Amino acid sequence: xxxxxxxxxxxxxxxxxxxxxxxxxxxxxxxxxxxxxxxxxxxxxxxxxxxxxxxxxxxxxxxxxxxxxxxxxxxxxxxxxxxxxxxxxxxxxxxxxxxxxxxxxxxxxxxxxxxxxxxxxxxxxxxxxxxxxxxxxxxxxxxxxxxxxxxxxxxxxxxxxxxxxxxxxxxxxxxxxxxxxxxxxxxxxxxxxxxxxxxxxxxxxxxxxxxxxxxxxxxxxxxxxxxxxxxxxxxxxxxxxxxxxxxxxxxxxxxxx
DNA sequence: ATGACTAATAGCATTAGA
Numbered sequence: 702x703x704x705x706x707x708x709x710x711x712x713x714x715x716x717x718x719x720x721x722x723x724x725x726x727x728x729x730x731x732x733x734x735x736x737x738x739x740x741x742x743x744x745x746x747x748x749x750x751x752x753x754x755x756x757x758x759x760x761x762x763x764x765x766x767x768x769x770x771x772x773x774x775x776x777x778x779x780x781x782x783x784x785x786x787x788x789x790x791x792x793x794x795x796x797x798x799x800x801x802x803x804x805x806x807x808x809x810x811x812x813x814x815x816x817x818x819x820x821x822x823x824x825x826x827x828x829x830x831x832x833x834x835x836x837x838x839x840x841x842x843x844x845x846x847x848x849x850x851x852x853x854x855x856x857x858x859x860x861x862x863x864x865x866x867x868x869x870x871x872x873x874x875x876x877x878x879x880x881x882x883x884x885x886x887x888x889x890x891x892x893x894x895x896x897x898x899x900x901x902x903x904x905x906x907x908x909x910x911x912x913x914x915x916x917x918x919x920x921x922x923x924x925x926x927x928x929x930x931x932x933x934x935x936x937x938x939x940x941x942x943x944x945x946x947x948x949x950x951x952x953x954x955x956x957x958x
Numbered sequence: 959a960t961g962a963c964t965a966a967t968a969g970c971a972t973t974a975g976a
Contacts, residue, residue, distance in 0.1 A: 710964075710965070710975085711964085711965050711966075713965095713966095714964085714965060714966085735965095735975085737965065737966065738966090761966085761967085762965090762966055762967065762973090762974090763966080763973090763974070763975085810974085810975060810976055811976095812974095812975085812976065850975095850976075864976090867976070868976085869976065902976075904962090904963075904975095904976070905962085905963035905964055906961080906962040906963045906964090907961085907962050907963085908962090909962095909963095916976090918976080945964095947964095948963085948964075948975085948976085
């Protein structure tokens, strides 16, 4: 079974690329982020025509997450995280699909640091960790996949000094990510490539793609039961080179059925 | 320190992204 996460940076702007990628790579489960669309603007018919059932949590203009399943309708478990009744941003959706629990996340960027956006990021990570621990306590095979907006290690970025002051690799962001790993989650791509050097994002600006000036912020975290089934992991880098591509590349794991 | 790209917005300049 192939499970992928993909920050599409606008599902309507990206629709031809998204459908093409689904058709070419045939993932069984997909978590999408940055739909940048209200629910009534999401192209349900095109996704279904490509062979996928889907649920989503949309928002006009920004954010927005979805879970797709090939030939199946995901069964929604929860949308949004507990712990902040004032939070109206669409960044979390969770479902049961193919016997797995799957959460799709779009973790706040947090720039600039310091400031309210960074505080929101850390608060959101605490709330995510609480939900993640509750999922682990259920002892179902589970995965939390999405755009974490965290560069976990210095070898996950083309040049650590270039991003040193960024919220993506702030020590507090990294500590909050590590805390989830310490709870028992396995970083699927890191397990496959322990030395780093694999990117999932390349900025549109300053020729970052051409210079391979990228970093790794899209992650798939596997519960212990699912980590035991991990076969492979990778990044669909070729699609990042195409016309009208997202600035992220899809990132995936395969697990034994 | 700044800008460079891209997407969306009842938009034609601003916000947000990372």
